[in-house]
Amino acid sequence: MRPLKDKTMVFMLDALQRIEGKIDLIGKAVDPESGVYEPGPYTTPHSGRVSSISSGAFMIQDRLLRDQERPASQKIPTQSSPRLVQPQGHRNAHAHVTPPHKVLLWPFIHSRLAEFQVEVAEDLQSLRQEGTPWFLRHEVLKHPDPLPANARLETEPVDDPSIPDSDSRVRFPTLTHEEMRTYAHHYFNTFNMLYLILDRRHFMEVVLPKVARYGFGDGDHESVIALLVFSLGKVALDGTWSPPLDNGMHFESGLRGGTLEEPPALDIFNEARRRTGFISYHCSIESIQIQLLSAMYYESCGRHLDFWRAAQSASTAFQILIKCAPIDWFTERGNLVKRLYWTCNLIENWYHFDLDLPRTAMCDHEDEVPLPGELLGQSTEEDQQTVMHFLAMIALRRLVTRVHKTIFEASSSSSEFPEGYDGPPTHVIRELSRQLESWRSMLPQSLQWADDPSESRFHYSYIDSTKTTRLFTPDVSRIPVDQPNALDLVTAQLRSRYYYTRFIMYRPFVYKVLHWPELTTDEDRQLAGLCIKSALMWPIALAPPKNRKRLVPYLFAWTQNFIGILLILRVTTISNILADVCRSTIDQTELMLTVQYLLEWIADVRPIDGIATWSWKILVPLFRDVFPDISGADA
Template sequence: MNNFSAHPHQTSSPASSSGTININPPPLPGTSLRKERGAIAAQACDTCRARKQKCDEQRPKCSTCQRFNVECHYREPQPTKKDKTLVEILDKLKVLDVLNVLEDKIDHLSSRMDHLSATCHPNTNSGTATQFVPTPPLTISTGHSSGIHGTHPAVAHHRSPEGLFDGVPHEPPNVASLTENHYQYVSAAHQMLAWPAIQAHLSAIQPKCLNRDLKSIAREGPAIALGSHFSGNHTIPMSLQDGDNFNPAPVLAPLSAFGLDWDIMQTLTKAYFDTVNLLHPILDRHSFLTQILPTLFKNGVDHTLTSTIAFLVFALGEVALASYRGPPINAYGGRPSGMRGGSKNHPPGITLFNEARKRLGFSVTETSLEMVQAYTLASTYCATCSYPMGFWKMIREASLACQSLIMISPGSLSGPQADLLRRAFWHCAVMETCLNLELGFPLTGLEKMENVVSLPDFSTCSSRDDYISNQETQYQEHFASHIALRRLLVEFHGTLSRSPYNTTAPSSSSTPKTIRHMATDLERWRGYLPPNLQWQENTPGAFPSSATTYNGPSIYSPVTTTATTTTNSTPAISPMLPTPQTGTMSISSVSSAVGGASMPSNVMPQSIASVTASGLRSPQLSHGHPILNSGLGLQQHQPVPQPHMFTADLDAPPVRYPYAHDVQVALLRSRYYYAKYLIHRPFLYKALHHPDATTQDDAVGAAECLKASLKWPIAMSPTCLHKRLVPCPFFFTQIFFGILVILHMVLSDKFPILTKIKDTLCGGERFEIEIKETVELYVDWIRDLSDVEPSAVWDWDVVSAMFGLEGNG
């Protein structure tokens, strides 16, 4: 009996002076020029404090203590307001885990009572015979993490190394041994598309999509998701132009051999640290600016990891600039693509990345933090260019290098660079989880070390720019919040994987109760967020809850822009000169623009020519403001109050937020909605395959799944207009494809149960409007990615046939 049918429910601007990036190069050998201090003195040593003089904060000894040959002692840094916020997130997470342990014990007891009750009083309401499944024995957590397939224990960050590998992974049940009335939880979109109801729906679409075998998704899902089913090898190119041979400069060479000078390095470095490093805080800005850049300028580049990391930073800096300033790689119906800069075969920064790749081979046997950072940066670059296999290989190497470093040098977790190591560790953990959940990539074992690696506290000496960017965006709190959310996802995935859902069982089955507990935990996580990160759940595009009092008006009264270039003869920022039709400007004019540096045409990076020609080296941009916080060479308007931070109107003038702040906010919220969509999907399965057994609670769960799938901020404007900055864009491509199939089923009216849920529990006509807005957003995402990502080509062919789209328009 269908119980559902019986009970219907109705900022101020950034500081004007940066203090960390100088427009003048460091002194050359033989010259004497006083070095300008570039960072805030986070903590002086006791000697300098007693002498009341500035301390350069070098570790283990500052220059003063070295000069006087005395002991150099630093006090423990006092936690700032930001540090306390990070500690609060961790403390609340610990409380949450303790509550989970208690609730799990109660659920086990309740499950046993339900089983005994069902055995004595079998359910006779269903038209089919009752299926009884033996209740698993009550188990108690050992306190060790067992990764994706294990129960996540209470957080314990200071366990002894002996307990690293005690966790035993729990394999999910054998799907083949389950009856047709059991739903085995799956996380990946291609696994969901193998559901019988979805396969039947795709079969009806097959005549409209003759160039794709839609049944292949059930047997070739991972290959399709990775794009490996296409002919040709989708790898990072080695050539500079079509038909050219790769002929890079020598490994040991001056900067001019790569088209680099001091100003260009400063520009690319600032672009990287103002965007990419706020999303993945892997490097320390102060160390890079005061140590690595001056060394490169003085000595040139070589085969060491220092040069490798520098080239990766410069390459990602090009990507960041191209994401905002570069021309779109395509346009559809007058709407420019959100993939900007370069092309599929020649992404921005490829020349510099290839130089880093060439040097990486010299250091593959090193065990150091720099090795971890190099692999992590390389994986980030592969993600910006939509190379999923390259991304996975590099993040895997980063994870393995991280494990090796911790095992060989346990003291690295308490040394001067411990916080940077912790940041890299948790970044790799988050990325591995994404790849495992959605693409089925195996884990490296990094999760087994979670008990000995604490959360990062960002206690290293920060530059003034980092202080300002954190005040504006709270990137440190965002990073910690991603770690906490990832832990919940791991726990949810492990629990649901071990608990097949009997979709014809009584409504008192333990799986729905478990999912409700998960939803409560997820909501607690959202409630534990710092006020500046919270938002109204039913409005994904809303400003943070405390936007009215958060850092003044600059962040939330952004500049809107149009595609019209300025007409002023001497603009502060020149418009982007190169276009897809005209290419780059001449090398001679670029050399003149950057001060006459020699730049051989055969190695001059294309996008660097565009960057230097566009006037990015003006003091207005290189001092004090984030390099991308401007009209970007476009006609500027007075700040216009925005009703929401994100909009589904992709044709509206885009809004620019400094420091890629919109990407940070959109990413955190989208991962929250992903988690909510994932844990409620078993209810959707039951509604599709056993509508007569669907209860009111089941229908509510299915409605929550549908509502959680709508209008993720990562696909809304302005974030979708610079997709290269979105971490793992192919991760979202597969999720959006799966959601589009589900929404097409809802709109088709061929599934009465979905129609009823839509009309009675989701809001009816208003919900249908939001579905159509969501379809436009996700279709636009897949269409843009199809220009550079092979897996998106398959998805685009199916989506265009499904929704009756013509060609690429």
């Protein structure tokens, strides 16, 4: 029997395919003076709730421009971006720096750091020469040793001749059947909503009864998967309700459960680790699931490069699987493979965009692997929501790829380089903006949200219901105490990635305002203001997500982006033009709250994040006059 494809999924898949088709057409050359790039209904964000996916109309021109790929001699400068001819001799000498870290190399930022007597000139020179990998060295030094191996569960042999291979199987007396069910429940209500790795029905009906009855064996995929699920379930439980770790600050830490040295459920995770070696090089769906589940655990305890390495192992195994094993995409097994593929794909791309970590050849199979639109087994409203979030994130990631390639990575791009600067590619950015708002307009009703009034950004509407609830809040005292699942995290991730995309899309206009103020136009100022507005009050940095950091997906990548945002928000009080823009278009309370929350985030993750530790020595002197409390955490 084929997996069920919900009617809402049909609409969503159809819309995403149409959006992706249009995204891929960006680059077809037309005259930039034609009407294609005139402001349209999606050039700037809408202010109210838009129509649902089943009724939303997607009108967009098929003739699009790839000005970034033209030879420099053929480029046609726009009136708002006059070409400024300067020597380009140093351009090729610079190593690649990803957008979150590139802000540190902006001349305006560099000068302000000198004014505030921040002694990082030597570090920035190394960054300029080595690129983003220079930052990763700090992360390597932060965690020189692997997770402790001494935390173990008490074991007892399975003394039952009726059980196959009973002499090689064990039970864990402290891991009762009730605890196993509880941990599995918490895993599927949290981590499996964030990363689609396992089929809940199969695990609860097949895997769990097997290990509960027969115990755990060596060389047994299901035993390892079960132990990883239980460890992550305990992380979800402790990471939400356990007391916060002591961070020495005036606010509570969002890291809960265990200790910095021994995170929650390390004893269960170690039992999985010691059994993984027997099957680590076996190329199967189960081995891919094991690598991804291990990656989730590493990320939950701040072992970010271990997370990436485990995810890469899963991707490498996937390449062999897809090339060597025939796959019927329209079976439950085929749909599970699709979910695993796109989970690996998202992990690789987010870490590549923000940290310049290399992608595997697995990403080359995007056109071969269909989107996972089916619901496995008996579907629930929760299952439907999870898959819809997943599909929406895939489509948004493809648009983000286009933004990075056309604005930040193109060989002819100089939108944020002083050498050969020719201004932002305004016409391309307009089209990308239109694509982004088209993506948003085609989300299902339950995934949509409004920007006006501003409080609407923090609310959530349930499927087939008029009921709405406030899902995010700056006020820690108002956090829901019975958070049942990862709804806040998947919603925060989707909305924050939208604002992230809008922020990096318009960021070249902030660069222009800071470095070429005499050449800025009213449109430049307007779009610079939109960039600043897009950086404010991301849901992922609010409660409850900020207080469940062990569960936040791609924690390392968010931190990198927050560092760059803080630097830009700081100069809004230094640049006269940006200050004027902010006074007229930006809610000053939201701006200050955003700075406060992002500073608290960086301070909170310093014990587990080497790059956050390094950046703190920049942020403290920059913000000491605004937030004196941070001075107590200079170390």
